[in-house]
Amino acid sequence: MKYVIIGGSAAAISAVEAIRSVDEHSTIDLFSDEKIPLFSRVLLPYYVAEQLSKPMLNFRSADFFDEFKVTPHIGVRIESVSPDANTVQTEDGNTYKYDKLLLATGGDAIVPKIQGVDKQGITPLKTIADADRVLNMKASKAVVIGAGSIGVESAISLLKRGMKVTLIEQLGQILPTVFDQEAASIIQKVIEDMGVEVITGERAVEFKGNSRVMAVATRDITVDCDLVLLAVGIRPAVGLARAAGVEIGELGGIKTDSRMRTSIQNIYAAGDVCETFDIARNTHYVNAIWPMAVEEGRVAGLNMAGRKAVFPGSVRMNSIGNFVGFPAMSVGVTHPDECTYAEEECYFEEIKNRTKNTYKKIILKNGCIVGGIFVGQTQKSGIITMLMRKQVDVSEVIPALMSPNLNFMDVLPVLRRHGDIFAEPEFKEIMDTGL
Ligand SMILES: Cc1cc2nc3c(=O)[nH]c(=O)nc-3n(C[C@H](O)[C@H](O)[C@H](O)COP(=O)(O)OP(=O)(O)OC[C@H]3O[C@@H](n4cnc5c(N)ncnc54)[C@H](O)[C@@H]3O)c2cc1C
Numbered sequence: 001m002k003y004v005i006i007g008g009s010a011a012a013i014s015a016v017e018a019i020r021s022v023d024e025h026s027t028i029d030l031f032s033d034e035k036i037p038l039f040s041r042v043l044l045p046y047y048v049a050e051q052l053s054k055p056m057l058n059f060r061s062a063d064f065f066d067e068f069k070v071t072p073h074i075g076v077r078i079e080s081v082s083p084d085a086n087t088v089q090t091e092d093g094n095t096y097k098y099d100k101l102l103l104a105t106g107g108d109a110i111v112p113k114i115q116g117v118d119k120q121g122i123t124p125l126k127t128i129a130d131a132d133r134v135l136n137m138k139a140s141k142a143v144v145i146g147a148g149s150i151g152v153e154s155a156i157s158l159l160k161r162g163m164k165v166t167l168i169e170q171l172g173q174i175l176p177t178v179f180d181q182e183a184a185s186i187i188q189k190v191i192e193d194m195g196v197e198v199i200t201g202e203r204a205v206e207f208k209g210n211s212r213v214m215a216v217a218t219r220d221i222t223v224d225c226d227l228v229l230l231a232v233g234i235r236p237a238v239g240l241a242r243a244a245g246v247e248i249g250e251l252g253g254i255k256t257d258s259r260m261r262t263s264i265q266n267i268y269a270a271g272d273v274c275e276t277f278d279i280a281r282n283t284h285y286v287n288a289i290w291p292m293a294v295e296e297g298r299v300a301g302l303n304m305a306g307r308k309a310v311f312p313g314s315v316r317m318n319s320i321g322n323f324v325g326f327p328a329m330s331v332g333v334t335h336p337d338e339c340t341y342a343e344e345e346c347y348f349e350e351i352k353n354r355t356k357n358t359y360k361k362i363i364l365k366n367g368c369i370v371g372g373i374f375v376g377q378t379q380k381s382g383i384i385t386m387l388m389r390k391q392v393d394v395s396e397v398i399p400a401l402m403s404p405n406l407n408f409m410d411v412l413p414v415l416r417r418h419g420d421i422f423a424e425p426e427f428k429e430i431m432d433t434g435l
Contacts, residue, residue: 001023001026001027001099001100001305002026002027002029002096002097002098002099002100003019003026003027003028003029003098003099003100003101003102003304003305004028004029004030004031004088004096004098004100004101004102005028005029005030005031005101005102005104006031006078006081006088006101006102006103006104006105006240007030007031007032007102007103007104007105007106007271007273008030008031008032008034008037008038008072008074009032009041009104009106009271009293010040010041010059010271010290010293010294010297011102011104011106011270011271011272011273011293011294011296011297011300012030012032012102012104012270012271012297013038013059013060013064013297014270014293014294014295014296014297014298014301015102015104015268015270015297015298015300015301015304016028016030016068016070016301017068017298017301018297018298018299018300018301018302018304018305018309019301019302019304019305020068020069021301021302021305022302022305022306022307023305023306024069025069027071028068028069028070028071029070029071029073029096029098030065030070030071030072030073031073031076031077031078031088031090032072032073032074032075032076033075033076033077033078034074034075034127034128034129035074035075035128035129036054036074036128037065037072037074038058038059038060038062038064039054039057039058039059039128040057040058040059040290041126041290042290043056043057044057044125044128044130044131045125045150045153045154045156045157045323046157047131047135048125048131048134048135048154048157048158048161049156049157049158049160049161050135050160050161051160057128073090076090076091076092077090077091078090078091078240079091080240080243080244081101081103081240081241081243081244081267082244083244083245083246083264083265083266083267085097086098086099086101086266088101098266099266100266100268100304100305101266101267101268102267102268102269102270102297102300102301102304103240103241103246103254103262103267103268103269103270103273103274104269104270104271104273104293104297104300105237105238105240105241105271105273106236106237106271106272106273106293107126107234107235107236107237107272107273107288108126108234108235108236108237109124109125109126109130109230109233109234110124110230110232110233110234110235111124111230112145112204112230112232114204114205114206114207115205115206115207116206116207116208116209116213117207117230119207119209119210119211119212119213120211120212120213121137121139121209121212121213121225121226121227121228122207122213122227122228122230123228123229123230124229124230124231125150125154125229125230125231126234134158134227134229137226137227139163139225139226139227140162140163140164140226141163141164141165141166141224141225141226141227142155142158142163142164142165142166142225142226142227142228142229143165143166143167143168143204143216143223143225143227143228143229144158144165144166144167144168144228144229144231145168145204145216145228145229145230145231145232146168146169146230146231146232146233147167147168147169147174147175147176147198147200147231148175148176148177148178148231148232148233149175149178149318149320150231150234151167151169151229151231151232152167152174152175152187152191152320152323152324153320153323154229154231155167155191155196155229156191156194156196156323156324158227158229159194159195159196163227164197165195165196165197166196166197166198166199166216166223166225167191167196167197167198167199168199168202168204168216168218168223169198169199169200169201169202170201170202170203170204171200171201172200172201173185173188173200174187174188174191174198174200175187175320177334178316178318178320178330178334179328179330179334179373179375180334180335180361180373182352182354182359182361183328183330183359183361183373183375186328186359186375186376187320187324187326187328187375188200190324190325190326191324194324194325199218199221199223202218202219202220202221203218203219204216204217204218205217205218205219207228208222212226213225213226213227213228214226216228234272234288235252236252236253236254236272236273236274236275236286236288237272237273238252238253238254238273241254241262241269241273244264244267245263245264246262246263246264246267246269247262247263249275249284250284251275251284251285251286252286253272253273253274253275253284253286254269254273254274254275255274255275255284256268256269256270256274256275256276256296258277258310258311258312259299259300259303259308259309259310259311260274260276260296260299260300260303260311261303268300268303268304269300270293270296270297270299270300271292271293271296271297272286272288272293274286274296276292276296276311276313276314277311277313277314278313278314278315278316279312279313279314279315279332279388279389279391280315280316280331280332280333280339280370280371280388281332281333281338281339281340281341281370282339282341283340283341285314285316287314287315287316289316289317289318291317292314292315295311295314296311296314299311312389313389315331315332315385315388315389316330316331316332316333317329317330317331317385318330319378321378326375326376327374327375327376327377327378328374328375328376328378329373329374329378329381330371330372330373330374331371331372331381331384331385331388332363332369332370332371332372332388333363333370333371334363334371334373335363335371336348336350336363336365336370338371339365339370346365346366347365347366348363348364348365349363349364350362350363350364351363351364351398351402353402355376357376358375358376358377358404359373359374359375359376360372360373360374360375360377360402361373362384362398362401362402364394364395364398366393367393367394367395368388368391368392368393368394369384369387369388369391369394370388371388372384372385372388377404380406380407383401383406383408383411384401384406387401387411387414390418390421390422392414392417392418392421393414394411394414396413396414397410397411397413397414408430412430412431415427415430415431416431419431
């Protein structure tokens with residue numbers, strides 16, 4: 001058997017480990033067009049803040065490829081895939097045959113079509129090359145465009161480097177896809193107190209300057225700067241897949257089934273490049289987060305090696321706490337209207353609890369949790385996430401779920417009533433305690 005993996009990050013490495021757990025001897029060729037292998041993208045904001053050095057970004061040790069008997073092709077880009085010939089072609093014209101191929105090409109940073117976007121001093125933060133570019137820029141005034149998680153983290157990173165930082169978001173709140181307005185306003189106050197200037201409801205329309213950026217203009221204001229970090233989103237990198245005839249879903253990711261198979265035989269996909277079933281939304285969605293890429297890679301790898309494994313569905317999770325120094329995380333949807341595939345007869349409830357320093361919200365669909373927001377206190381949010389994954393009716397334990405003293409024992413009645421769904425040994429053990 002010959003395995004070929006395109007990509008060298010979360011999904012790819014997880015797939016390698018899964019393949020080797022089943023198949024010790026077949027060849028694995030792994031291609032990554034980034035020059036440095038085995039670094040964690042999640043840690044790039046810490047690198048840009050000069051809090052972590054390059055070796056500290058590694059999520060596997062340097063001898064990983066030897067240990068797992070992988071032939072790495074680092075800094076090598078795959079130009080095309082030929083499903084009829086079962087081959088991939090590198091940019092320098094070499095061809096490699098595969099029996100099983102994994103597309104783990106991740107996502108590309110979106111570069112918005114704004115006038116002047118090609119000036120020097122403007123960059124996204126996606127690759128290690130982007131991070132090095134930001135690190136090497138001698139700038140004193142930065143503007144970050146887009147206040148999603150990466151934008152907020154980047155703004156704080158640049159602040160930690162001693163720059164004056166302005167964060168511009170076109171929508172009416174920061175972190176618009178991962179928190180609701182109320183949570184976002186609490187977090188905005190925290191980052192403003194740290195020293196970031198936050199401007200919402202303004203859209204960048206021009207980057208001013210000659211060859212180097214000198215200012216960002218919106219319709220109403222102009223902000224001087226010598227560095228612009230673009231954080232307007234990541235889009236699945238499906239160019240290779242599309243050209244090879246692999247089916248792309250409505251949301252722009254590779255369409256996969258629950259075993260991470262694509263529409264073409266012997267080609268699998270995992271990670272940010274693909275759409276998978278999202279448990280809360282009850283439809284396919286691109287949940288571009290590290291833990292989902294790892295899990296999808298694991299399922300793909302096992303299936304590639306002949307072991308039947310099923311991906312149970314993805315769950316969005318975002319935590320901004322480490323960066324803002326204040327606990328804040330969310331899971332699933334943040335508003336009921338994100339459940340666009342809700343059946344007609346279903347009903348939603350939003351239950352909120354606000355104290356001076358905390359905010360907690362859960363969103364229920366027909367009594368099952370489809371989203372949660374935890375600000376100021378995130379302990380025990382894992383219990384709510386676990387109940388969301390299982391999509392069981394939690395109506396009878398809502399007061400306990402909203403309590404700051406939520407305890408695992410409080411949800412035992414739900415686990416017991418759905419013993420068939422909580423069949424894993426860890427749940428059985430707890431239920432067998434007789435408490
Ligand atoms: C700055 C930043 C911070 C983040 N923070 C968090 C966080 O706090 N928590 C979280 O859960 N997630 C976070 N993420 C998202 C997380 O990093 C991704 O979900 C995860 O990296 C996805 O892994 P992946 O393997 O699918 O793809 P990627 O990590 O995108 O890797 C894909 C790899 O494939 C390579 N590739 C693509 N095409 C080719 C080709 N044709 N030939 C060869 N190689 C190719 C790419 O260059 C890349 O190296 C963050 C992302 C960024 C950019």
